[in-house]
Amino acid sequence: MIEIHDLRKVFTQNVGKTSIWRKMIGRPETTDLVAIDGLSLDIREGEFFSLLGPNGAGKTSTVKILCTLLLPDGGSCRVAGMDVVRNAREIRRLIGVSIRGERSVYWRLTGRQNLEYFASLYGIRGSAARTRVEEVSRVVGLADRIDDYVERYSMGMKQRLAIGASLVHRPTILMLDEPTIGLDPHGARALRSLIKEELCEKEGVTVLYTTHYMQEADDMSDRVAIIHHGKKVAEGTPSEMRARAGDNRVVEMEVGADGGRGIAALNEHPMVERVLSVREEANTSYVRLRTKEPLRSVGQLSLEERMSGVDVRSVNLVQPTLEDAFISLTGSSISDTGDVE
Amino acid sequence: MLMEVITTAKYGLISDRRSYGWILTTTIGPFFLMAPFVLMAESLVGPGGRFNEPFFEATGYSNYLGWLIIPLIALNTMNTVFSNVSQSLHAQKTFGTLERILVSMQYPSSLLIGRCISHGTFLLWFVGVLAGLSFLFLGLEVNVNAVSAVVVIAGHLLAVYGMAFAFASMFLWIEDAFIVQTALSRVVFGLFTGATFPLSIYPDWVEWLARLIPFTWAFDLERRAFLLAEPLPSIAPDLSILLGLTLVWWIIGYGCFRIMLNYSKRKGRLGIY
Numbered sequence: 001m002i003e004i005h006d007l008r009k010v011f012t013q014n015v016g017k018t019s020i021w022r023k024m025i026g027r028p029e030t031t032d033l034v035a036i037d038g039l040s041l042d043i044r045e046g047e048f049f050s051l052l053g054p055n056g057a058g059k060t061s062t063v064k065i066l067c068t069l070l071l072p073d074g075g076s077c078r079v080a081g082m083d084v085v086r087n088a089r090e091i092r093r094l095i096g097v098s099i100r101g102e103r104s105v106y107w108r109l110t111g112r113q114n115l116e117y118f119a120s121l122y123g124i125r126g127s128a129a130r131t132r133v134e135e136v137s138r139v140v141g142l143a144d145r146i147d148d149y150v151e152r153y154s155m156g157m158k159q160r161l162a163i164g165a166s167l168v169h170r171p172t173i174l175m176l177d178e179p180t181i182g183l184d185p186h187g188a189r190a191l192r193s194l195i196k197e198e199l200c201e202k203e204g205v206t207v208l209y210t211t212h213y214m215q216e217a218d219d220m221s222d223r224v225a226i227i228h229h230g231k232k233v234a235e236g237t238p239s240e241m242r243a244r245a246g247d248n249r250v251v252e253m254e255v256g257a258d259g260g261r262g263i264a265a266l267n268e269h270p271m272v273e274r275v276l277s278v279r280e281e282a283n284t285s286y287v288r289l290r291t292k293e294p295l296r297s298v299g300q301l302s303l304e305e306r307m308s309g310v311d312v313r314s315v316n317l318v319q320p321t322l323e324d325a326f327i328s329l330t331g332s333s334i335s336d337t338g339d340v341e
Numbered sequence: 342m343l344m345e346v347i348t349t350a351k352y353g354l355i356s357d358r359r360s361y362g363w364i365l366t367t368t369i370g371p372f373f374l375m376a377p378f379v380l381m382a383e384s385l386v387g388p389g390g391r392f393n394e395p396f397f398e399a400t401g402y403s404n405y406l407g408w409l410i411i412p413l414i415a416l417n418t419m420n421t422v423f424s425n426v427s428q429s430l431h432a433q434k435t436f437g438t439l440e441r442i443l444v445s446m447q448y449p450s451s452l453l454i455g456r457c458i459s460h461g462t463f464l465l466w467f468v469g470v471l472a473g474l475s476f477l478f479l480g481l482e483v484n485v486n487a488v489s490a491v492v493v494i495a496g497h498l499l500a501v502y503g504m505a506f507a508f509a510s511m512f513l514w515i516e517d518a519f520i521v522q523t524a525l526s527r528v529v530f531g532l533f534t535g536a537t538f539p540l541s542i543y544p545d546w547v548e549w550l551a552r553l554i555p556f557t558w559a560f561d562l563e564r565r566a567f568l569l570a571e572p573l574p575s576i577a578p579d580l581s582i583l584l585g586l587t588l589v590w591w592i593i594g595y596g597c598f599r600i601m602l603n604y605s606k607r608k609g610r611l612g613i614y
Contacts, residue, residue: 069444
């Protein structure tokens, strides 16, 4: 359904302050920023596919190229068998897109006017448009507020309206760029349920979803691709990805707070490959780490740590998460805001 | 494409209809910018003014108020068109709706043409109020040939929208193109098209360049239609030049839009939110 082969996109960025004179003579100091570097993907029909990566990984650029808003610098992209550069107009008919969700709808119009506007642009008018708007407003859960001005909606409602606007023409492919950013947990859950259950499972829409929330990608996706610095690091089902973090190799330890000495000791431990994450709570640190070899028991690690003076309170072998896989693969983690840590 | 244009115009109007403050601001504002200019001209080229006779020799018009006010109304109208069409693109770019609308449209130029049409309905009000205030407070007197006036205004408006297309395209290229637009629309078109000064006071080469601007012809034709009541056959030769230049500017405007849209798609500048 979506084939990306060796895709490349480079942006030119101005360096530091650029004077008006340099701008006028067209020679500002610039540097090249490689946004997408040889990305290849194959997304199948009816699939829920997530692009997972931190801010600046190249997720949005990939979506923008696929929806004809950005021209690639190299490689090829085909959507439903058509080239995104040569057949841009035909592709736009087939796809529904939500980029910068809540800001992609007109706040000075009502929800209904927004949906009718977009329906009309796709050639759906009159009674057909009215019927479709009713359907879509029900699907996105806005039926009771559809005649309110969008500026009076909550952010979650605006996001749902943006998704509704991308559905009015019954697209076969839906591209959603970080649709749950800024939503409260309840709103995010409702939106995820709408996308996964109503659109992907019931209507059979192929969904390309970008996110930096690991759990979200883990819960919803049929397949995931992790991208980092514009390159694909790994691709597969969430369980395949988790397996990359290693079965019986991820351990969560409860360690008494000792100014980080214990954690430093863990990093140096001959059995430990990498400390994946550290969470501090009151006088306790919860350390998630990956061992070099699969563990037969956790006792050895615990005993050795106690002997070296680290206050280990408990050690548990845990199921690896997508986040563990991401850290194992890239050596870095993603903060809640999507930045690399 | 036609339906996309009509749809965009319709929802542009619905959106603009929600607030009326801008109508008042953009109507009364230009009048107060125009009025001092007219009063100053009255003291210089009016009866007893130092330049009364030279003005008549240079222009051939004794109705000096009409000579000045008719193009000033047109000039202010042009400025509001340029601002509105460019602003509509710039606002969508900064807010984030531009990308969305361009994904939904089959023909991106529908966005600008639709905005031109929705704004065009406002122009009736704008011109009507400016003209009414000029009659009431500035003593404007006219001698109109209605047919010529309608045709000339139509040609002028087409030229304005063609150039608005080109101006709006600049906003896809330069982040803040308002300064360039203002310099062109207020300084170049204000001073070098014969709107405020007779072209004959400039060197020949300036006059030659001014003749490449459609508005130079439009202002002259409007004066002849509104002040001298010249019939259509009399203004037809110059009118055809205006329409020819209008066509050229539409082609330039559309070409600029296509080029700048591709440039923005290459550089990733369709959204600066």
